[in-house]
Amino acid sequence: MAQTNSHLTLLSDLTPPSLERTWLTSPHPTLPIVATCSSDKTVRIYSLTNFKLLSTITGGHKRSVRTAAWKPHISGESVLATGSFDATVGIWRRWDNYGTNTNPTEDNLAEDEVDAEDEEWRFAVLLDGHDSEVKSVSWSPSGMLLATCARDKSIWIWEDLDDGDNNFETVAVMQEHGGDVKCVSWHPVEECLASAGYDDTIRLWREDLDDWGQVACIKGHGGTVWFLDWEGVDASPAAASVDLQRQWREQVSLSGPRLVSCSDDRTARIWRRVPKESASAAALSSAATGIPSIIRPTGTDENWEEDACLPHAHELAIYSVAWSRRTGLIASVGADGRIVLYEERFVEGGPNTDPGAGAGADSEAMDTTDDAAPSPSSLRTGWSIVAVVDGAHGIYEINHAAWAKRADRASESAGTSEEEVLVTTADDGSVKNLDRIEAAGTLHWQDPVLK
Amino acid sequence: MAEVQNSNPTILNVADLPTRSRSTKKSGDYDYTSGIFAAVPNPADFLSSDSEDDDLLEEPIDEQEIFDLIKLISDPEHPLSLGELAVVSLPDISIKPTLPNVPSSPLQTVTVLITPTITHCSLATVIGLGVRVRLEQSLPPRFRMDVRIKEGTHSTGDEVNKQLGDKERVAAALENGALMQVIAKMMETCR
Numbered sequence A: 001m002a003q004t005n006s007h008l009t010l011l012s013d014l015t016p017p018s019l020e021r022t023w024l025t026s027p028h029p030t031l032p033i034v035a036t037c038s039s040d041k042t043v044r045i046y047s048l049t050n051f052k053l054l055s056t057i058t059g060g061h062k063r064s065v066r067t068a069a070w071k072p073h074i075s076g077e078s079v080l081a082t083g084s085f086d087a088t089v090g091i092w093r094r095w096d097n098y099g100t101n102t103n104p105t106e107d108n109l110a111e112d113e114v115d116a117e118d119e120e121w122r123f124a125v126l127l128d129g130h131d132s133e134v135k136s137v138s139w140s141p142s143g144m145l146l147a148t149c150a151r152d153k154s155i156w157i158w159e160d161l162d163d164g165d166n167n168f169e170t171v172a173v174m175q176e177h178g179g180d181v182k183c184v185s186w187h188p189v190e191e192c193l194a195s196a197g198y199d200d201t202i203r204l205w206r207e208d209l210d211d212w213g214q215v216a217c218i219k220g221h222g223g224t225v226w227f228l229d230w231e232g233v234d235a236s237p238a239a240a241s242v243d244l245q246r247q248w249r250e251q252v253s254l255s256g257p258r259l260v261s262c263s264d265d266r267t268a269r270i271w272r273r274v275p276k277e278s279a280s281a282a283a284l285s286s287a288a289t290g291i292p293s294i295i296r297p298t299g300t301d302e303n304w305e306e307d308a309c310l311p312h313a314h315e316l317a318i319y320s321v322a323w324s325r326r327t328g329l330i331a332s333v334g335a336d337g338r339i340v341l342y343e344e345r346f347v348e349g350g351p352n353t354d355p356g357a358g359a360g361a362d363s364e365a366m367d368t369t370d371d372a373a374p375s376p377s378s379l380r381t382g383w384s385i386v387a388v389v390d391g392a393h394g395i396y397e398i399n400h401a402a403w404a405k406r407a408d409r410a411s412e413s414a415g416t417s418e419e420e421v422l423v424t425t426a427d428d429g430s431v432k433n434l435d436r437i438e439a440a441g442t443l444h445w446q447d448p449v450l451k
Numbered sequence B: 001m002a003e004v005q006n007s008n009p010t011i012l013n014v015a016d017l018p019t020r021s022r023s024t025k026k027s028g029d030y031d032y033t034s035g036i037f038a039a040v041p042n043p044a045d046f047l048s049s050d051s052e053d054d055d056l057l058e059e060p061i062d063e064q065e066i067f068d069l070i071k072l073i074s075d076p077e078h079p080l081s082l083g084e085l086a087v088v089s090l091p092d093i094s095i096k097p098t099l100p101n102v103p104s105s106p107l108q109t110v111t112v113l114i115t116p117t118i119t120h121c122s123l124a125t126v127i128g129l130g131v132r133v134r135l136e137q138s139l140p141p142r143f144r145m146d147v148r149i150k151e152g153t154h155s156t157g158d159e160v161n162k163q164l165g166d167k168e169r170v171a172a173a174l175e176n177g178a179l180m181q182v183i184a185k186m187m188e189t190c191r
Helices: A109-114 A242-255 A276-289 A409-414 B020-027 B043-047 B063-070 B124-138 B157-164 B167-174 B177-190
Strands: A005-013 A022-027 A033-038 A043-047 A053-057 A065-070 A077-084 A088-095 A122-128 A134-139 A145-150 A155-160 A168-174 A181-186 A192-197 A201-208 A211-219 A225-230 A259-263 A268-273 A304-309 A318-323 A330-334 A339-346 A381-389 A398-405 A420-426 A431-439 B093-097 B108-114 B143-149
Touching: A022 A065, A022 A420, A033 A065, A033 A077, A065 A134, A077 A134, A077 A145, A088 A134, A145 A181, A145 A192, A155 A192, A168 A211, A192 A225, A201 A225, A259 A318, A259 A330, A304 A381, A330 A398, B063 B093, B063 B108, B063 B124, B108 B124, B124 B143, B124 B157, B124 B167, B124 B177, B143 B157, B167 B177
Parallel strands: A005 A381, A022 A398, A134 A181, A181 A225, A225 A318, A318 A398, B108 B143
Antiparallel strands: A005 A431, A022 A033, A033 A043, A043 A053, A065 A077, A077 A088, A088 A122, A134 A145, A145 A155, A155 A168, A181 A192, A192 A201, A201 A211, A225 A259, A259 A268, A268 A304, A318 A330, A330 A339, A339 A381, A398 A420, A420 A431, B093 B108
């Protein structure tokens, strides 16, 4: 089998690091900067151009900052939402005049003195409503809505009124989850929210006639679901044939972007919405077999099914998954300190091919199409592990991974402006930038030199 | 606590609890692994013919040491230790490599099974949290803690285990002042 191995090599640490556990790093949607949340109650803003600390947001939260998200689609200003164990959500603003500069320490020195006030992160508003630790925050694709979730089992949706007065209005409070809600994540283009948590479920939410309600509840994981991420809208598996890709896009356009989840049960799974037509066909066939369907889809109900379970690669809980919207690669990280990269490929052969025939789980493609699935065999895909990095943060657990556009000088000189880096965040407080290099051969891992 | 839940627990004699000294007596050597010499490496380590990485000279941590770390934690409702109440016991502690398929990995998982004195003890979570906190504070970060209620010894064991295994909840609990006061009180007898 012709196979390209992806290599992850350490590009750089982000320095100086937090001295305490870091939970998550959120890359800015347009600028080459990231926000890292720390147990020391602060958020650190680092540059992806020189990997140095640009500023530290302090004084807003009384306990660990667990999560952060950048508001999309605004220009001239950056807006960051932060969620903390202190049960509050903070909104921070700052004029965009740094981060794009490759050497801010020298060039901006004089400017710093003049515009000291503009350099600061301005605390805008504290969103109060949750009863306990806030675990995740997410902005809708338009940037109009902010979803937050907490240990109090609730999900809140806030509307940013954008009235220049930092007013947010509570649009909905959803309390269907049976335990902590660990993660909220908006669909890449639609106003559809996915959530997951301690009750082992993944739920999907949409607005129907002014009311936000649950449209699907996915049960499949055997433990807390820690994190969710959506597939990009234009993604498709690598294929030699343009025709294959066109067919794939047609199929995908019916079900929409897929969702990847990871769990305490040590698995990462991919979920696909069953297109409405085939869902009713399934209902018809159940009528034909005489077995009554207990699921009665109303206008808004959606049927989600497992599309794939990624090849087993983690020995402990998987805390985060990141689905690259540029390359379609998925990265997973967890308590075992491992980073694993998965790639989806079209699988040759008919439905009778036994996917479990090979012994090497690491390179063996896993079958992802159910026997009953109606898709033509030419559109079968499988996920293979293309890279594994053990001990990526030494002995520490890795809490989060995120893809970001590479922005350092080395990449510019190489002319690979679309290259991506994987930013991982761990218990030791360090944040690392991993560079993905396509090459053949064995995996190479370079030890951190900046520590 | 309004009312003691288990007013008549079974108590073990401290002298009967397993200790290291019993096993080392046979050789007649000085016991280097306890008392004020605990921090001094056993000369035997240096005399051994293995001359690999420096970290291998690090004194290995065994089940007895884990037991010694947690046996003196006080029960939240009795003036007795978890060792005396047999809430923790040496046979219920195990240490295994976390990544058995990666021989070079230094990660090890410490599993401690807790036996609550009564099957409906509402303090099981607090006791488990105390054990986990004690180990996290005492052991190097290459150890992964797996503190669980021993199967069949508690009516809501699975629920307690899920909480104790949830890193985020444990982290949040450590920032909860009231809860940490209770834990600190349990730890007082450890020093």
